Amino acid sequence: MKIPFATFKPMHNEIREQLDEAYKKVMDKSVFIQGEECKKFEEEYAKYCGTDYCVGVATGLDAIYLILKALNIKKGDEVIVPSNTYIATALAVSYTGATPVFVEPTIETYNINPDLIEDKINKNTKAIIAVHLQGRPADMDAINNIAKKHNLFLVEDCAQAHGSKYKGVRVGSLSDAAAWSFYPGKNLGAFGDGGCVTTNNKEIADKVRALGNYGSDYKYHHIYQGTNSRLDELQAALLRVKLPNLDRWNEDRKRIANRYLSEITNDLIKLPLHISEDYDHIYHVFVIRCDKRDELEKYLKDKGIGTVKHYPIPIHLQKAYEELKISEGALPIAEEISKTVLSIPMYYGMTDEEIDYVIKTINEFKG
Numbered sequence: 001m002k003i004p005f006a007t008f009k010p011m012h013n014e015i016r017e018q019l020d021e022a023y024k025k026v027m028d029k030s031v032f033i034q035g036e037e038c039k040k041f042e043e044e045y046a047k048y049c050g051t052d053y054c055v056g057v058a059t060g061l062d063a064i065y066l067i068l069k070a071l072n073i074k075k076g077d078e079v080i081v082p083s084n085t086y087i088a089t090a091l092a093v094s095y096t097g098a099t100p101v102f103v104e105p106t107i108e109t110y111n112i113n114p115d116l117i118e119d120k121i122n123k124n125t126k127a128i129i130a131v132h133l134q135g136r137p138a139d140m141d142a143i144n145n146i147a148k149k150h151n152l153f154l155v156e157d158c159a160q161a162h163g164s165k166y167k168g169v170r171v172g173s174l175s176d177a178a179a180w181s182f183y184p185g186k187n188l189g190a191f192g193d194g195g196c197v198t199t200n201n202k203e204i205a206d207k208v209r210a211l212g213n214y215g216s217d218y219k220y221h222h223i224y225q226g227t228n229s230r231l232d233e234l235q236a237a238l239l240r241v242k243l244p245n246l247d248r249w250n251e252d253r254k255r256i257a258n259r260y261l262s263e264i265t266n267d268l269i270k271l272p273l274h275i276s277e278d279y280d281h282i283y284h285v286f287v288i289r290c291d292k293r294d295e296l297e298k299y300l301k302d303k304g305i306g307t308v309k310h311y312p313i314p315i316h317l318q319k320a321y322e323e324l325k326i327s328e329g330a331l332p333i334a335e336e337i338s339k340t341v342l343s344i345p346m347y348y349g350m351t352d353e354e355i356d357y358v359i360k361t362i363n364e365f366k367g
Helices: 009-014 016-029 036-049 060-070 087-095 140-149 202-211 233-263 293-302 319-324 332-340 352-363
Strands: 053-057 078-082 099-103 125-131 153-157 177-181 195-199 216-218 286-289 341-344
Touching: 009 016, 009 233, 016 036, 016 233, 036 053, 036 195, 036 233, 053 060, 053 202, 060 087, 060 153, 060 177, 060 195, 060 202, 078 087, 087 099, 087 125, 087 319, 099 319, 125 140, 140 153, 177 202, 195 202, 202 216, 233 286, 233 352, 293 341, 293 352, 332 341
Parallel strands: 078 099, 078 125, 125 153, 153 177
Antiparallel strands: 053 195, 177 195, 286 341
């Protein structure tokens, strides 16, 4: 049996006619940038997240960067980020001229460990970025308390957490501002790149919008040295079709995850930790750990099962960040995760037969 790591076919086949209509509507209107579709999506996504404002941007990376620029983060500043995350989180900090300062995760949750944050705070620290990695919310109460205590901005990186809730409240509404990616593989994915910022702060929303529109607050009037980062009409129209289905799609991911959690019994496999119902994990990916990860990866590939390593090299050991001079062994938890994690198939519409095969194959792995 061949099982891909992910496929969009079951999802898109269900809504094919609506997607086609959305494309035709945009084509017929011939408005492709900053039109009605983007405006309506922003309104609908803000309502979904429980925020006052949503601003569409071009990518998830841009969303983080534009938030930091709106918060006046600049050269000489430091921003705390998790040591275990996708490089985009750190890149956004670097683009402002500031320095990313890495804080280790808890190995059970993969998210930043609040107990370690205060040790990295100094007079140059201006913000904390909390990443809801893999679809599991970070410990937002603890992180918010630290941010308030030290008068720091708090930013959520929600790129992998569309629809997730922390203590019954949607992520993306739990900080000064939140960044989202609509990269096609996300739980709410476009048909290309896209992103947005959600916030309850009008000043931040207005500044993000202006910064992403060449620094312009109205046509040919430029108040900032901005950039070009806008969610285009076609992607917004397609996202509007998908959004009403998101919670249903997430529930199906939980169905698959619950089977993995209860039926993968191989002692060589470390499963994700379920903390409590306060952390509503929507399983953007389902990540297992294994000390013989590379052997497991090859074994599953030979059995026709697709996998991905999220992520094989931690940010501080990437050549792109060699200037930080963080040596191997300095962030051991991130390094341990990078050597042992493997994401197994997780996508809306997986059949029971496919799930059975993945579970059976993993349970038969001998190392």
